[in-house]
Amino acid sequence: MIKVIKPGLQTTVQDEGRIGYYEIGMPPSGAMDKFAFRVANLLVGNNPNAAVLEITYLGPVLEFGRKMKISLTGGEIPPRINGQPVAMWTTLEVQEGDQLSFDFVKSGARVYLAVEGGIDVPLVMGSRSTYTLIGIGGFEGRALKEGDVLHTADMSEKQVPLGTSIDPQLIPVYSKHHEIRVVMGLCSYRLTEESKETFLKTEWTVTPEANRTGYRHKGERLTFVEREQPFGAGSNPSNVTDLGYPIGSIQVPDGVEPIVLMHDAVTGGGYATIATVISADLDKMAQVKTNDKVRFVSVSLQDALAARREVQQKLNQIKESI
Amino acid sequence: MKETSPMQTRYEYGGDEFVFVQLSEAMSLEANFKGMAITRKLKEKNWEGILDICPSNASYLVRYDPDVIEPEKLVAELKQLENEVKNLDDIVITSRLVDVPVYFEDPWTHEALMRFRDRHQDPNSTDLEYSARINGYSSKEAFIQAITEAPFIVSMIGFVPGLPWCFQMVPREKQIEVPKYVRPRTFTPERAFGFGGAFAVIYPVQGAGGYQLFGIAPAPIYQKEQTLADFKDSIVFPRQGDIFRYRSIDADEYQAIREQVENGTFVYRKKEIQFTPGEVLADLEGFAEEALRRLYHD
Numbered sequence: 001m002i003k004v005i006k007p008g009l010q011t012t013v014q015d016e017g018r019i020g021y022y023e024i025g026m027p028p029s030g031a032m033d034k035f036a037f038r039v040a041n042l043l044v045g046n047n048p049n050a051a052v053l054e055i056t057y058l059g060p061v062l063e064f065g066r067k068m069k070i071s072l073t074g075g076e077i078p079p080r081i082n083g084q085p086v087a088m089w090t091t092l093e094v095q096e097g098d099q100l101s102f103d104f105v106k107s108g109a110r111v112y113l114a115v116e117g118g119i120d121v122p123l124v125m126g127s128r129s130t131y132t133l134i135g136i137g138g139f140e141g142r143a144l145k146e147g148d149v150l151h152t153a154d155m156s157e158k159q160v161p162l163g164t165s166i167d168p169q170l171i172p173v174y175s176k177h178h179e180i181r182v183v184m185g186l187c188s189y190r191l192t193e194e195s196k197e198t199f200l201k202t203e204w205t206v207t208p209e210a211n212r213t214g215y216r217h218k219g220e221r222l223t224f225v226e227r228e229q230p231f232g233a234g235s236n237p238s239n240v241t242d243l244g245y246p247i248g249s250i251q252v253p254d255g256v257e258p259i260v261l262m263h264d265a266v267t268g269g270g271y272a273t274i275a276t277v278i279s280a281d282l283d284k285m286a287q288v289k290t291n292d293k294v295r296f297v298s299v300s301l302q303d304a305l306a307a308r309r310e311v312q313q314k315l316n317q318i319k320e321s322i
Numbered sequence: 323m324k325e326t327s328p329m330q331t332r333y334e335y336g337g338d339e340f341v342f343v344q345l346s347e348a349m350s351l352e353a354n355f356k357g358m359a360i361t362r363k364l365k366e367k368n369w370e371g372i373l374d375i376c377p378s379n380a381s382y383l384v385r386y387d388p389d390v391i392e393p394e395k396l397v398a399e400l401k402q403l404e405n406e407v408k409n410l411d412d413i414v415i416t417s418r419l420v421d422v423p424v425y426f427e428d429p430w431t432h433e434a435l436m437r438f439r440d441r442h443q444d445p446n447s448t449d450l451e452y453s454a455r456i457n458g459y460s461s462k463e464a465f466i467q468a469i470t471e472a473p474f475i476v477s478m479i480g481f482v483p484g485l486p487w488c489f490q491m492v493p494r495e496k497q498i499e500v501p502k503y504v505r506p507r508t509f510t511p512e513r514a515f516g517f518g519g520a521f522a523v524i525y526p527v528q529g530a531g532g533y534q535l536f537g538i539a540p541a542p543i544y545q546k547e548q549t550l551a552d553f554k555d556s557i558v559f560p561r562q563g564d565i566f567r568y569r570s571i572d573a574d575e576y577q578a579i580r581e582q583v584e585n586g587t588f589v590y591r592k593k594e595i596q597f598t599p600g601e602v603l604a605d606l607e608g609f610a611e612e613a614l615r616r617l618y619h620d
Contacts, residue, residue, distance in 0.1 A: 022374035022385060024558045025480040125557075134483055134527060136546055136557075185334040186342050231494070232349025232379065232520040235501055241349045242478060242487055242521065244376045244383030246336030268378055268480030270519065276337035304338040305388055312389075 001065030002115065004148040005099065008060030010211075013119050013138035013150075015051045017263060018127035025267045028247065029129035029137065032212060032263055032286030033110055036074035038315055039166065040114035042322050043071035043091045045158035050118025051128035053144075055111040057289065059102025060144065062113075064094045068152065069116040069160065075108015075174055075287045090165040108174035108287035120153035131264060133213075166318050174287045177203075180260075181281045181299045181307065186249060187240055187272035195222040195255075199274065204258065204294045212264040215285060217294060222255045224272070234270050242270040248277035248285075250296075260285060280307035331404060333397050338388050339373075341396055343404075344381040349489060349520055351606075353380035354477045355599035358415060358563050359407040360400070369399075377562050378478040379487060379521075411600030417563040419473070419617045421591040422524075424515045424568045425576040426450070426466050426537035431514050434507065435535045441505040449534040453500045453517060466570055468498065469536075472610045474522055476564040484526040484544035484558030488566055491606055506532035513539045515568070522568070526558070540571070540579035541588055549586050565595065565613060593617050 004011075014037070017030020031037035031054055041050050053060075059077050064070075072079050072088045079086050080101050086092055088111075094100065102111070121128050121139055130138025139148060188196060204217035224237035232241045238254050245251070245261055251271040252258045260277055262285065277285055278299065288294060299307075332344040343360075346353035361377040364384070371390030376383040386396055407413055427450060439445040444452045454465035474488035490497060502518045507530060510516070514525045516533030523533055526544035543560055545553040552559050560566075571579075582588035593616050602609045 019373055021483075022383075023376040023479065023562065024556065025483040025485055134544075134546060183335055183337050186336055187334075187344070189332075230346075230348035231497075231499075232489075233347070234519045239519075241347065241380045242378065242519070243344070243381045244342065244378045244478075244480060246340035246342065246383065246385070248337050249340075266481045267376070268383075268478065273336075273342075276335075276340065278337050279339055301335050301338060301393060305393075308338055308388065 002150040002152070003063040003065065004144045004146055004150070005061040005063055007144045007146055007148070008055055008102075009058035010056040011060045011144040012054050012130040012132070013051050013121050013128055014054045014130060015128045016049045017129050018125050018131070018137065021125055022244070022267055026125070027131070027264050027267055029131045030127065030263050031112065033074055033112070033283045035172065035283045035311060035315065036110070036112045039089065039318055040071050040073040040112040042319055043073070043089070043160060043164060043166075044069045044114045044116045045156050045160040046114060046116065046118050047155040047157050050114065050153065050155040051121060053113040053119065055102070055113060057105055057109060059111065062100045064096065064098050064100070066096050067093065069093050069162070070100075071114045072111055074111040076106040077108070077111045078103040078106060079111070087165065089171050091160045091162055093162050105289070109289040110286055115152050116156050117152040118155040120151040133264065160322055164322055166321065170314050170318055172284075172287075177293045177295075178284060178288050179295050179297050180285055181278045181304065182250065182275040182296045183278060183301055183304055184275045184298050186246070186274060186276065188274040190224045190238070190240065190272040191274055192223050192225055195224070198222060199258070200296055200298055202295070204296070206288055206290050206292045206294060207257065208290045210288065210290050212262055214262050214265050215260045215288060217258045217260075222252050222258075224255060238272055239270050240272045242268060244268045245273055246276050248279070248282050249273040250275045250277070262286070278304035278307055280304070280311045283311075333400065335393060336383070338393070339385055341384045341386065341393065341400065342381065343384075343400060346380040349380050351475065351489065351491060351603060352410070352599070354475060354489065355410055355413070355415070356407060357382045359410070359413045359599070360403045362415075363403050363406065364400070376480065378480065379489070410603070411598055414596055414598055415563060416594065416596050417565055418561070419565045419567065419593045419595050419613055421617055422539060422566045422568050423541065423571045423575065423579060424537045424539050425571050425573065427462070428538045428576070430511045431535040431538050434509055434511055434514070437509070438503070438507040441503050441507060443501060443504060450536050453498070453534050453536070456500065457498050468496070469522070470568050470570050473565045473567045473613050476560050476562055476566060477521070479558070479560055479562050482526055482529070484560060485523055486543065486560035486564070486566070488522040489520060490522070491565070491602070491610060493606055500534050502532035503534070506530050510535070511538060513542060515539055540576045541583055541590065550583065551589050559590070567614060567617060591617065593620065
């Protein structure tokens with residue numbers, strides 16, 4: 001049993017996500033930083049899809065009702081147990097009555113708390129992830145509130161010795177300047193050549209609209225190729241006939257403020273998408289916060305696949321070491 | 323107005339997990355049928371590594387696992403499928419005809435739209451009056467008649483769970499087209515019936531929105547509690563390819579249906595239908611007549 005003393009800014013239950021319902025307009029939700037999420041579960045010996053808590057910017061205060069193993073991964077929001085600093089990316093143990101709290105965020109944006117066995121909430125359409133827009137999944141379909149009581153599930157698969165930690169070289173470092181790799185394409189034919197260059201050259205500033213649905217960026221204005229708008233597309237040059245939006249896709253409504261869609265985003269709409277963040281860097285995007293600087297770097301599909309394999313190799317290395 | 327631009331297919335990679343296929347830049351029934359035919363064939367193949375198949379208005383999106391299926395191979399297969407559906411006369415589409423009641427000019431959407439007149443093209447008219455006028459209709463009544471006399475195909479589902487984009491099955495010159503609000507509203511009632519661009523929608527849940535508001539549907543299209551029979555298998559009712567007939571109802575019928583929804587007895591009136599895109603495109607009026615006859619009299 002875990003009692004929520006203070007909920008933090010936005011603490012939600014997440015797992016790998018609700019896959020396979022995109023066609024009915026249901027985004028996958030799930031952990032934003034999958035790498036940190038997976039390592040957190042590995043460190044407590046959980047099934048890879050066990051549910052964890054995703055903690056955003058301002059950490060919660062949680063009280064444990066019994067002895068259990070826990071792990072904390074992701075951005076650096078320094079954790080404390082009963083006021084004493086504890087290590088992240090390490091298998092820890094808490095005792096009955098212990099309180100977990102957090103200092104102010106030092107780097108990154110999201111921390112993952114895995115508990116041995118996983119968080120026990122009902123499966124909704126195959127996932128325990130919270131999707132707050134329509135209030136499904138997770139703990140009552142919402143972020144945690146003061147007084148909530150969470151229970152642990154039975155998804156433990158392995159006993160991991162206390163103090164197990166991972167090779168520091170495999171721990172990602174989050175700065176305030178981020179290079180996010182994208183594959184250009186989708187409807188990028190709508191942008192002028194000059195604006196494609198501007199998009200890649202600009203150092204964008206992340207606005208306060210940066211959450212699980214998407215990240216909005218301020219910087220330069222982009223312009224679209226002039227045309228007579230096709231039937232059904234809508235009148236703004238940034239409009240296209242409504243289409244599906246890939247997760248990680250970038251749209252620029254009216255040519256201002258590019259938005260990167262994340263795991264709780266709308267699944268489709270009428271704005272031209274111009275590029276897609278590669279899967280390996282969606283994890284990085286999840287650790288970006290308001291006022292950070294972002295530069296989008298164009299890579300080929302082959303580069304994207306190589307980056308994906310690199311992440312998988314790191315995870316395998318960690319798995320073998322635990 | 324120019325003729326519909328020729329269909330030219332564009333295959334695009336959406337990062338390393340998505341393929342986006344744009345069949346046409348412009349919306350047309352032809353492009354929508356083509357996407358439907360391809361995505362249905364793709365579903366039947368049941369390929370390992372395909373995670374999501376999302377047909378949309380004039381395009382479609384596939385999410386796949388590149389560790390299981392190579393992106394280039396997937397695109398080659400999709401091109402092959404496009405080739406197989408070249409002749410739209412050979413494709414048989416099975417879908418549902420559905421009666422969808424709408425209470426036009428209801429008090430709830432009226433109140434919502436009046437709150438946001440400053441964000442509208444014409445603050446001195448209602449959304450319905452404005453839309454009727456710019457589409458060349460002499461009265462609101464004639465405009466509602468045009469919306470309700472021919473069915474709409476659910477051409478895409480998305481944005482939020484269950485939201486159906488509906489494209490009317492009428493010749494291009496009869497297509498209604500309206501702009502979205504100048505600035506989006508911050509509030510739209512649940513089940514509001516709206517129109518934007520060439521598409522009619524029902525808002526599944528309360529929220530922001532930019533479509534012109536004409537009325538409200540008494541029956542839900544999204545129900546997470548799944549108490550109604552139509553929601554037993556899925557929390558959303560519409561399926562891409564459904565054919566909706568929007569039927570104008572009065573306040574009394576609205577209340578009666580609301581009560582059925584509340585006590586769990588409401589069921590949509592619906593019939594299964596089979597058609598080939600070729601025959602529909604050849605005679606849209608004939609198809610509309612036949613569809614309505616089947617739905618209400620068979």
